[in-house]
Amino acid sequence: MSFIPHDSLICPIDDLPLQYRDGSLSCPSGHQYDIGKPGYANLLSVQHKRSKAPGDSKDMVRARNAFLAKGYYEPIANRLAQLLEHIAGDELTVVDAGCGEGYYLEAIDSLPGKQLHLVGFDISKWAIQRAARRCAATWLVASNKRVPLADESADVVLDMFGFPDFDSFQRILKTNGRLFCVTPAAQHLIELRKIIYPHVKQTSGRDYPAPFTLVSRETLTYGLTLVQQDLDNLLAMTPHLYRAPKEGLARLKNLKQLEITVDINIDELRLHF
Template sequence: MPFRPHEALRCPLDGLPLELQDGCVRCPNLHSFDVARQGYVNLLSAQDKRSKDPGDSQAMIAARHRFLEAGHYRSLADSVGDLLLPHITSDSLVVDAGCGEAYYLECLREGILKSGQPEPQMLGFDISKWAIQAAARRFSATWLVASNRNIPLRDASVDLVIDMFGFSDFASFTRILKPAGLLLRVQAGAQHLLELRHIIYPELKDRKESTMLPEGFSLVQNARLEFDVPRLDRQSISDLLLMTPHLFRASADGKKRAAALESLSINVDVSLELLRKA
């Protein structure tokens, strides 16, 4: 897919505007970043890397793709669309922070087009280059390898930020959102994947959910979504574990118990908060 430049793009090194020139984006100080043949730009600066290959691996992205494309979380994607559609116009800049392979952003785009509304400007970024390569195969948009800590966008340029199960950086979100801009925050609830957690952990700790609003935001709307996913097969169980933080937290014995399962039914429990920048 071709890369879509956007006027809000800023150089991660000096904050100056980036323009598309001869197959790269370049700022007035001549910092240059190549447009990859897959249709994205890597704007992750060295200081924002904690490893040589940060973020989710190729195997994790492939697992998430298989699991999501099987439709197991489609109810969540539809709920996100129902919540956001009334707030999006053709002039909106919608940013998916930590977009992964962009399943939810593509579902939102499909819902917008089905409603008859014009397609808004869409931008997704993730710290994993493998995630962004997968995202760029979905549809043409502004795809970036970048970090929440240093979002390469102009101040007050974004209408809507989507944060799906991410590591939120509210200071960065506040900076890039327009006055009265919106933030959708989706978080795991107390009962989320409880059946899997019982298997991979010897003892479960009470999961405390944050009820405090981030500073500088007011609540527009909140919702709780719970649904069952029946009888996941062995491959889907493996994919689910591989795409969640539980992969790194579970013990070796817990992972073996999960790998031995022939099937598993799970409960999905998430909170959706639509917040407005004060």
């Protein structure tokens, strides 16, 4: 897929505008970033890395891609697309913060009556390498702490099961811009959690800092039947793989299939000053 250079990209070192030319991005100070195959730029500078390979590993990305490819989270993607269709404006810049392998941006790639400029970034280079194969967009290796986009350049920011940085989102969103946060609701994966944990913690809705205002919250709930391979992939794409005790993981491994509940909140917020 081709790399689309968004005109609001900034250098992660000095925040100067990045210009695209001859297959690379460069700023007036001379910092240059090549576009790697299959079509992404690495804008995560060395001084902002916490490890040599931050973010999801290649195995985690592979597991999530296999799980999502079976359509298990398609109802979430479809509902997100429906919500975006109703946002005013024929031309929108949509940023997926922590986009993983690009599943949700691909799902909204073609919305009726909308010209979308898609920007997806993730701290994991393995995720972005796979995302860049999905659809043409501005794919970046970058972090929520230092989003390489100019101030007030985004109409919509998506936070899909991510780790939000509201200060960064506030900076890049236009006034009256929208933030969509998808988070686990109370019963999300409850059957799996009851098997792997001795005590299940209750989840609650997320609170949001000013100047974000919650416009709407809706809950999407449905059931799935997962066989062992699906369960392995689901576990590998969640923090439960590292948090659950060995005894719980062993109980899950002995199951041939499991009926589970998908239960998520979709929060729509508007940026008001």
